[in-house]
Amino acid sequence: MNNPSNNGLLTTIIIFGASGDLTQRKLIPSLFNLFRKRRTPKKFQIVGFGGTAFTDEQFREHLHKGVQENAGYAFTDEEWNVFAANLYYLAGKYTEASDFQKLADHLTQLENGDANRMFYMALPPTVFPVIIDNLDASGQLHENGGWRRVVLEKPFGTDLASAVTLNQQVHKALNENQIYRIDHYLGKETVQNILFTRFANTIFEPIWNRTYIDHVQITVAETVGVGHRAGFYDSVGVLRDMFQNHLLQLLTLVAMEPSASFSASDLRNEKVKVLSAVQPIKPEQVSTNTVRAQYKGYRSEAGVDPNSVTPTYAAMRLYINNWRWKGVPFYLRSGKNLAEKQSQIIIQFKEPPLSMFPMQTTKPNMLVLYLQPDEGLHVRFEAKAPDSVAETRSVDMEFHYAEAFGKTAIPESYERLLLDALQGDASLFTRADEVETAWALMDPILQTWEAHQTPSLASYKPGSWGPPEGYDLLARDGRRWLNEEASMMLEK
Numbered sequence: 275m276n277n278p279s280n281n282g283l284l285t286t287i288i289i290f291g292a293s294g295d296l297t298q299r300k301l302i303p304s305l306f307n308l309f310r311k312r313r314t315p316k317k318f319q320i321v322g323f324g325g326t327a328f329t330d331e332q333f334r335e336h337l338h339k340g341v342q343e344n345a346g347y348a349f350t351d352e353e354w355n356v357f358a359a360n361l362y363y364l365a366g367k368y369t370e371a372s373d374f375q376k377l378a379d380h381l382t383q384l385e386n387g388d389a390n391r392m393f394y395m396a397l398p399p400t401v402f403p404v405i406i407d408n409l410d411a412s413g414q415l416h417e418n419g420g421w422r423r424v425v426l427e428k429p430f431g432t433d434l435a436s437a438v439t440l441n442q443q444v445h446k447a448l449n450e451n452q453i454y455r456i457d458h459y460l461g462k463e464t465v466q467n468i469l470f471t472r473f474a475n476t477i478f479e480p481i482w483n484r485t486y487i488d489h490v491q492i493t494v495a496e497t498v499g500v501g502h503r504a505g506f507y508d509s510v511g512v513l514r515d516m517f518q519n520h521l522l523q524l525l526t527l528v529a530m531e532p533s534a535s536f537s538a539s540d541l542r543n544e545k546v547k548v549l550s551a552v553q554p555i556k557p558e559q560v561s562t563n564t565v566r567a568q569y570k571g572y573r574s575e576a577g578v579d580p581n582s583v584t585p586t587y588a589a590m591r592l593y594i595n596n597w598r599w600k601g602v603p604f605y606l607r608s609g610k611n612l613a614e615k616q617s618q619i620i621i622q623f624k625e626p627p628l629s630m631f632p633m634q635t636t637k638p639n640m641l642v643l644y645l646q647p648d649e650g651l652h653v654r655f656e657a658k659a660p661d662s663v664a665e666t667r668s669v670d671m672e673f674h675y676a677e678a679f680g681k682t683a684i685p686e687s688y689e690r691l692l693l694d695a696l697q698g699d700a701s702l703f704t705r706a707d708e709v710e711t712a713w714a715l716m717d718p719i720l721q722t723w724e725a726h727q728t729p730s731l732a733s734y735k736p737g738s739w740g741p742p743e744g745y746d747l748l749a750r751d752g753r754r755w756l757n758e759e760a761s762m763m764l765e766k
């Protein structure tokens with residue numbers, strides 16, 4: 275049933291994993307800010323469900339603390355008190371059918387009539403099936419009166435087979451249009467702006483292809499190590515944590531064709547099309563097209579297996595087999611404990627076919643999409659150096675969000691995603707086939723890495739830009755990572 279979102283009914287958001295970190299740090303601060311901006315449904319309430327034995331009052335206090343520490347915006351006690359009056363809590367076990375009956379009864383009592391329900395799984399995917407089964411068995415997924423939606427946190431599976439199984443399990447009880455799979459990168463303003471840069475302008479798109487672009491670099495670098503998430507991270511590693519979702523989503527947005535409309539289905543059709551055109555790296559190509567590495571000291575982090583071979587850094591070269599991109603390498607890299615927090619996409623254009631200038635000082639043009647921090651977009655081009663006969667110098671044209679829109683213009687990505695899910699817009703959520711296509715690209719790499727330990731695990735110094743092997747990957751093609759060069763332009 276495709277219920278309109280603004281049906282005027284009370285909306286209940288039920289959060290599983292309500293006593294956890296994500297709820298306290300991201301979900302509630304985002305929902306509270308939406309409430310302050312008057313964007314939440316007129317009538318709404320939030321019911322937390324989790325293992326901790328909170329009362330409603332203790333739950334509110336716990337979340338109040340979270341908002342004070344994490345909100346990143348100023349708010350008054352009065353605003354919080356009005357919002358907090360809509361927060362409730364029920365303790366229970368995800369595996370206990372009787373606890374779901376209690377939840378159903380509790381909701382019926384709180385709602386006192388027809389209501390919409392959005393179930394948010396702020397939990398690892400291993401418990402999604404049992405929760406969905408229990409919701410289904412207690413009749414909570416039937417759209418008899420209001421809509422029912424389920425938001426699933428990442429990671430969605432650990433490989434292709436597990437993602438396919440998970441999709442089958444959730445599809446037993448839900449239609450695809452009731453499922454919202456989160457990739458928080460899609461909620462970032464700068465990530466959404468990739469499509470606007472490309473398709474709301476006419477100056478970029480005509481040159482956005484293999485005729486003009488030499489290659490593309492996508493870097494998502496973090497300065498943090500594994501921190502308190504070691505238990506989770508050590509079992510997944512960088513490919514599952516960052517590439518299958520965030521980096522491949524960035525590649526998709528850079529490379530996809532314009533969609534027929536801005537609707538979720540048209541947009542996601544184009545995304546699946548481009549992911550399907552990515553040339554899978556065959557097992558025998560893994561050692562020359564990928565790099566995996568671990569930062570020094572990782573094995574002595576609390577919660578990490580002392581013999582762990584989990585990679586905390588990876589780099590790879592991908593090709594897209596379609597008319598637009600054939601032969602253009604996409605270099606992707608991500609890692610923890612690197613020199614800077616930096617997510618950026620560099621489009622390196624080709625050199626002019628022939629130079630008429632006697633001094634060969636020109637550099638190829640570069641477009642840099644700064645996703646975070648110092649969000650913006652820069653174009654590097656060549657200008658004649660004054661007081662020279664024919665020397666060129668690279669100059670930079672810059673757009674900074676903070677300058678153009680003000681420092682507070684960029685909301686937390688969860689705000690947008692929660693709002694979209696409440697409004698029934700799935701454009702920024704990954705569809706079942708999209709998730710599976712992305713896993714299909716990662717599977718042969720993961721299998722070669724894990725079953726054959728090929729290529730061998732490199733290591734890198736915390737605070738560096740990764741292992742030498744990461745540089746070699748590009749050097750073999752006569753290229754180099756350009757982020758430091760791009761940053762130097764900024765410092766000038």
Ligand code: BG6
Pocket residue numbers: 496515516617
């Ligand atoms: C998460 C990963 O999805 O993204 C984390 O699980 C990572 O390991 C985080 O730190 C990075 O997100 P952001 O928004 O800080 O770039």
